[in-house]
Amino acid sequence: MQATTAIPILLCKRLSTSKFVGARRSKVLTYDSINSHVKKVEYAVRGELAIRAEKIKEKLAKNEDLGFEAVVNCNIGNPQQLMQRPITFFRQVAALTEYPDLLSPENQDHVKALFPSDAIERARKLLKQIGSVGAYSHSQGVPHIRQDVAKFIEERDGYPSDMNNIFLTQGASSGVQSVLQLIITHPDVGVMIPIPQYPLYSATLSLFNARAVPYYLNEDDDWSLDIDQLTSSLANGRSKGCEVRALVIINPGNPTGQCLTERNMREIIEFCYNERIVLLADEVYQTNIYRPSERPFHSFKKILRSMGSKYEDFELFSFHSISKGMIGECGRRGGYYECTGIDREVVGQLYKLASVSLCPNVQGQIMVDLMVKPPKRGDPSHELYQKELKGIYASLKRRSEKLSGLFNSLDGVTCNDAKGSMYLFPRIRLPPKAIEAAREAGKQPDEFYCLAMLDATGVCVVPGSGFGQKDGTWHFRSTFLPPEELFDGFCANLKKFHQEFLSKYRD
Amino acid sequence: MQATTAIPILLCKRLSTSKFVGARRSKVLTYDSINSHVKKVEYAVRGELAIRAEKIKEKLAKNEDLGFEAVVNCNIGNPQQLMQRPITFFRQVAALTEYPDLLSPENQDHVKALFPSDAIERARKLLKQIGSVGAYSHSQGVPHIRQDVAKFIEERDGYPSDMNNIFLTQGASSGVQSVLQLIITHPDVGVMIPIPQYPLYSATLSLFNARAVPYYLNEDDDWSLDIDQLTSSLANGRSKGCEVRALVIINPGNPTGQCLTERNMREIIEFCYNERIVLLADEVYQTNIYRPSERPFHSFKKILRSMGSKYEDFELFSFHSISKGMIGECGRRGGYYECTGIDREVVGQLYKLASVSLCPNVQGQIMVDLMVKPPKRGDPSHELYQKELKGIYASLKRRSEKLSGLFNSLDGVTCNDAKGSMYLFPRIRLPPKAIEAAREAGKQPDEFYCLAMLDATGVCVVPGSGFGQKDGTWHFRSTFLPPEELFDGFCANLKKFHQEFLSKYRD
Known part of the structure; x- marks a missing residue:
């Protein structure tokens, strides 16, 4: 460990005002002396909530009892982190382009047992155009x-x-x-x-x-x-x-x-x-369009x-x-x-x-x-590709509806359902005591609510203030990506948290 | 094709001075109206020479006879473009992490025939830490x-x-x-x-x-x-x-x-x-250190x-x-x-x-x-890894010496040999007539020389002016990455070109 990394932040700030303090010099680069535009950047999706979630993960890894088993990252649209399986054909082609020896004649018996012919064909075609995936x-x-x-x-x-x-x-x-x-x-x-x-x-x-x-x-x-x-x-x-x-x-x-x-x-x-x-x-x-006949996607x-x-x-x-x-x-x-x-x-x-x-x-x-350019009708991988695609789509749609249903069932919460994308942005109406408690903690009320949710359930969402919202309204953004087999439990945890939060801060 | 893309550049520039010209409006974004710092950026490695090289490739693809068979991209340190093979173990691990089904028990017979056990082990270990390579x-x-x-x-x-x-x-x-x-x-x-x-x-x-x-x-x-x-x-x-x-x-x-x-x-x-x-x-x-005992690398x-x-x-x-x-x-x-x-x-x-x-x-x-963290001594892949690494290293060293030897043998050219990296930066002394011809063509003398080299041989290098050089001196940068089996031919072509260039512009 470098000695300097142990200096508390406050001390660093003080040091930077004079050029030398004893044997220790101030840094050229301090919070005060770097690009102010970088400092102004705010990025809530990976902000305080996400950092706290990482710390909770570390505690859980040490088997600390926090009343829940895992952190559920609903703060970011990251489907494969929440166990969404990748499209098989896509990964087959990626693997073959990574290791082109798999395409050489002497390996064909094994490779044909592991990969469908259209994945092999596609990898060959791409490599012919690209050369190596390791070349600029x-x-x-x-x-x-x-x-x-x-x-x-x-x-x-x-x-x-x-x-x-x-x-x-x-x-x-x-x-x-x-x-x-x-x-x-x-x-x-x-x-x-x-x-x-x-x-x-x-x-x-x-x-x-x-x-x-x-x-x-x-x-x-x-x-x-x-x-x-x-x-x-x-x-x-x-x-x-x-x-x-x-x-x-x-x-x-x-x-x-x-x-x-x-x-x-x-x-x-x-x-x-x-x-x-x-x-x-x-x-x-x-x-990600969940009402395709009523509200289809058109490109600009x-x-x-x-x-x-x-x-x-x-x-x-x-x-x-x-x-x-x-x-x-x-x-x-x-x-x-x-x-x-x-x-x-x-x-x-x-x-x-x-x-x-x-x-x-x-x-x-x-x-x-x-x-x-996914597999076409008639290609060996077409059926599996369609099955995977439709399976994920149908599940996302079900989960989006389940979650918006849950949010709308909660006291003081309203939520438009998702016509598209991977998120819901419910509006929460918090009791005055909760808003007061947030103020005392130096937090925005929605941030305060989200931190309480994280501590109580392990569910990590992003406060509405990270996206902007009308003054005096409070929201949060949640993905509906937790795995479907865990979804009912996830919803039940959120419901229980919300009720307990409301009773804690009821007038 | 969009109609607008066919407007000649000059016309666009003129249009941008008035808001409307007939039915056609000026653009919001024109060369004159975009970020001036972006415009000031110069990036010679992919500059005019590289663009001309792409055009020559297109001509060769149409079987036009240009007196050489291929463009040799020595303008950029891109070894795998010039047929350097990737390290086998690295690509094996990459392929296995791309398609984790290869790690499942039912595929083991085939997979063990294709991949060494340490690659399989490493892929498993990485995926355990990472989850999916498709997740943030x-x-x-x-x-x-x-x-x-x-x-x-x-x-x-x-x-x-x-x-x-x-x-x-x-x-x-x-x-x-x-x-x-x-x-x-x-x-x-x-x-x-x-x-x-x-x-x-x-x-x-x-x-x-x-x-x-x-x-x-x-x-x-x-x-x-x-x-x-x-x-x-x-x-x-x-x-x-x-x-x-x-x-x-x-x-x-x-x-x-x-x-x-x-x-x-x-x-x-x-x-x-x-x-x-x-x-x-x-x-x-x-x-990339070619005199390790005399001039080893130390990190700062x-x-x-x-x-x-x-x-x-x-x-x-x-x-x-x-x-x-x-x-x-x-x-x-x-x-x-x-x-x-x-x-x-x-x-x-x-x-x-x-x-x-x-x-x-x-x-x-x-x-x-x-x-x-490459394969260690005793790992199944260690021997092959070492062989590949040493093979590439020895070949790079030989090619660097061959190319600096060639440059130093040319009239008016001097070149420091490479202690490290992948480049040589020979100094070229051009006859006054060549400098005059460059001026007439509106080019820097080194750029003029490099364009002539590209047209005569298909070899693409970067003029010294793209890197900066002392006033009045001229250089170019060349990688020594062309494949070893073609290297003698590559050197002979350069030599021939240089001699012809000098005789063309001799006083």
Whole structure:
């Protein structure tokens, strides 16, 4: 252990005011002397609750009796952490590309017993295009895979897509960060973001020193997006001196789970067109759609192109990911974004920016290829793939309904059900005594509630304040990802906690 | 294809000056209206030469006769692109972790025929710690793997290392970028970088709007680092109003291949200590050492700790990677950095920053684990691992010597041999007529030479101007990674080209 790491934080702060104190020098880098924009970043999904959850895990590992057996991480959309099994075909192809000796003739007897022929075929084909998964690829992503992405988009939307406008990324987050970095030219640039929002957006705006211009989703109407809200939010931003350059839409919503109607999307495009605002469409939950006939997913690209030639120069970035959907390959860090109507020179600058980081990891790229081009009807793996996909989908839908049902059954809690995504964002009404106790503990009331939940049940959720919420309202975000066989127990624990919390703080 | 992508660049630029031209609107995002720091970024390794090389590849794929059969990418240290085989044990473990069904009892007969028992054992152990490679890990990296990294550092250096000070990253580049982002607080922050340098550093300083304070390596003395150079460079930077906060040392050097002596390293540490400068040690080539008895590698961490308690608060970041060495797993994007003597709160801010990007890709983390903890003596895979490692090492050494020998045999070319890394950086003296022709073509003379080399031979190298060089001198960087069986032909082609170039431009 280094001696310096043992200095209490307070002492460090004091030391940093004078250059030398006895034999010990102050540091060049202290909390006071580092980039203030980094310090301003807030990222609640992995904030205090998550850190406390890690400490509880350590205690449980030492067999301490806390009244529950495990921490349940509902704070982050991380399906495979909660035992969701990966899609078999995808992992078979990944394994074969990792160890190409498995494709050599002398191993064929064993390999054919372990892997279906279409996985072997696919791995061969990918390796022919890629070479080795250990080699840097094209900085924008393997051309063959970008071609497959373009084909997927064309089939999904019915409109052309160009592989030169597609960037493979290390998850959607890194794509979002690159695009925002490009757009932000001075500290008064404003980017419109929903409230509640996924904190990647506020964090990135803090980091790059730009201003968030919030617009509120309407909780009373299923978290819908009202164009009047956009208009007043924009006016408000401009009145404060913001040059509003971009609008972020998360559809399906995170943390809110709403799914936009086609009509609403047209209005949004018109709004951006009239106001000369670039649209960033975060569509990573596009296959997590739980009312497909009533509220299907439409991509902004498709709606845009359906609106005709007036909008052909409209500027849109659309983001997708392998981390969500029924795939849930978060740890692999893969995704892509498509540039629609973006100036060629600007695309060139994004390419240069990507090249400084060399390339997205190749296994993440391979998973993007598998996502956009899964086994087809007639392929040996098609049946299993469909079974796995539908099984996960049906289970997510059941769990989402069970959990929103539970939340709505609790005293003082209301919760819109999820049309899409992996989250619920219930509103909690806390008794005055609880709010008082929170204040005394120096916490926001929703944070106070969530910490109590974690301590009582091991369930880790994220307070609404991490996403933003209307003043005076309190929420939390929970995934509905705990394994289905444990789900009833999970719900029962939450119910018991809530009742006990309410009786403890009842007037 | 989108209609807009067909507009010539010049037209776009003109359009952007007025808001509407006929039916076509100007874009919100144009070259003129995006982040100027992004525009200032230069990244020669993937610059004009590399783009031209891609075009030549397309021509060759269409069977056009260009007088050579293939493009040889010596512009980037990407061993597996040039047919270096991955380490078998590493890929076996990676494949097993990708598809854990291979570890289930019913598959054991086949799997044992394909994989050695220690690979199976290792995959099991890693999966027990990680869960699924498809789940987000701890943002700083899987704790178990960070523990293995700390143990590796302790064994390498003989001094303690703390896993809480280790960050797993997506390649060394992303770690360097995070640390620089933290250090840069205003546009007059200066970071000392070597000339010649790896362009990641200048690119990142441009992007984050800070100033590069160059110090020159001494070509006449084997690219050695002279402390007087550091002193005068610092004085120069300060005289221009820079607040110099950090010094970057690349050891072994890129593009120069030098390896620092222990004495020199002590001087550098003292210099930083006296001047209150944070040291960034880029040590990604630490196992590419070709004169181990005469010029062994020492880590800055080790030298620092050997200097005693006076330096215990010294601030050092050390970077390592799976992309280089004999492993060469570039496409996987894995690496780590260690914080030595860094304030706990500052480490906490780096952790928060890492958490916004969620986590480094898990297969990259697994490869870090394998790098720092390879098969031991007595393990079934030990012999093969050693054989592969030594084979690659010996071949790299032979190729480095062959290529520097070739360069030194060419008229007007001198080249220091490589003590370490994967590159040579020969100096070329070009006839006045060639310099004149370059000027007429609007190119730097070294760029002109390298473009001619690419067109004549298919060999792609990077002009010295991409790394920086003393005014009036011209260089290029070439890897010595072409496959050994093709190496003599590769050298002969270069020789022939050089002779023809000289006769073409002789007075």
